[in-house]
Amino acid sequence: MEERTGGIHSISLPVPFPVGTVNVYLVDEEPITLIDTGVKSDDSLRVLKDSLGELGCPIDSIRRILITHGHVDHYGQAKRISAISGAQIFIHKNDFQRIRSMDQFWENLAPVLRQNGTPRDSLEGAIDYMKSAVRSLAEPPDDVCFIQDGDEICFEDLALRSILCPGHSPGLLCFYLEKKGILISGDHLLSEISPNPIMDLKSEGAGPPSTSLKKYLDSIEKIRGLEVSLVLPGHGEPIQGFPGALTKILSHHEQRLSNLLSVLSMGEKTAYEISTALFPKARHFEVFLGVSEVLGHLRILLDEGRIAWRSKNGLDYYART
Numbered sequence: 001m002e003e004r005t006g007g008i009h010s011i012s013l014p015v016p017f018p019v020g021t022v023n024v025y026l027v028d029e030e031p032i033t034l035i036d037t038g039v040k041s042d043d044s045l046r047v048l049k050d051s052l053g054e055l056g057c058p059i060d061s062i063r064r065i066l067i068t069h070g071h072v073d074h075y076g077q078a079k080r081i082s083a084i085s086g087a088q089i090f091i092h093k094n095d096f097q098r099i100r101s102m103d104q105f106w107e108n109l110a111p112v113l114r115q116n117g118t119p120r121d122s123l124e125g126a127i128d129y130m131k132s133a134v135r136s137l138a139e140p141p142d143d144v145c146f147i148q149d150g151d152e153i154c155f156e157d158l159a160l161r162s163i164l165c166p167g168h169s170p171g172l173l174c175f176y177l178e179k180k181g182i183l184i185s186g187d188h189l190l191s192e193i194s195p196n197p198i199m200d201l202k203s204e205g206a207g208p209p210s211t212s213l214k215k216y217l218d219s220i221e222k223i224r225g226l227e228v229s230l231v232l233p234g235h236g237e238p239i240q241g242f243p244g245a246l247t248k249i250l251s252h253h254e255q256r257l258s259n260l261l262s263v264l265s266m267g268e269k270t271a272y273e274i275s276t277a278l279f280p281k282a283r284h285f286e287v288f289l290g291v292s293e294v295l296g297h298l299r300i301l302l303d304e305g306r307i308a309w310r311s312k313n314g315l316d317y318y319a320r321t
């Protein structure tokens, strides 16, 4: 735990994923506000309580919980904290709807993964893992207030502006403290890794049912003009060089696009075959992430006319044009 400038304190909480920890942020100005919550686990709650105590803001002093996005490591124990403190929970409606309709999402996801060539055992392994992670590590809140793009979230002295940045999730919000040049980015920007554009199962006509990567890259453009001296991300260390971080993300995706095109030079392939060529070690949840990312890139390449799509025996195939 470290103190940050501008009355914002970072607290690192354990998560049972390879990433290891999630950062939540305390704004210790009235109304005392917690940004993200960590997963619902006894460990996570204990570390949170201890850290808040050390900062002089016991958990029952929290009045407001802002959720950057609807993934378990960010909203998992919101309901629990709200039950203890009476805090109101704020989230964007796109992610609230996703949280409330996860069963529908799994149901829609299985045929899409199958159509994109994922073998049955990998598909079932990925979905079972995600289902049980969501059920055990999060409790969906039912009583929330919605935040929209551009809302001002006021404190005694400070004000945060919400910026809707769809991509990693459909309703991801960054919170911008303009006065101090601080951007709380959720998983929109991360220090070590490039956020995955989780597939949104939206298709515009035939072909890859995911517009998430396109939206993600648009959301990178959306924040480019901000004056930011410090990014406080959802995982990992704070990021100092804001313009450099954006350039790094864009060149990472350019590189992925060209890797993907070279995989397709060897002949037509399904999204799953491409993802196993690019990420040969992926297992369970990572299979889903791999196919998600590939579908996002395929969507862009198809829209640009650089690849072609065809359906054969119920599977979607892609080839270079």
Ligand SMILES: [Zn+2]
Pocket (backbone or CB within 6 Å): 022, 071, 073, 074, 187, 234, 235
């Ligand atoms: Zn996360």
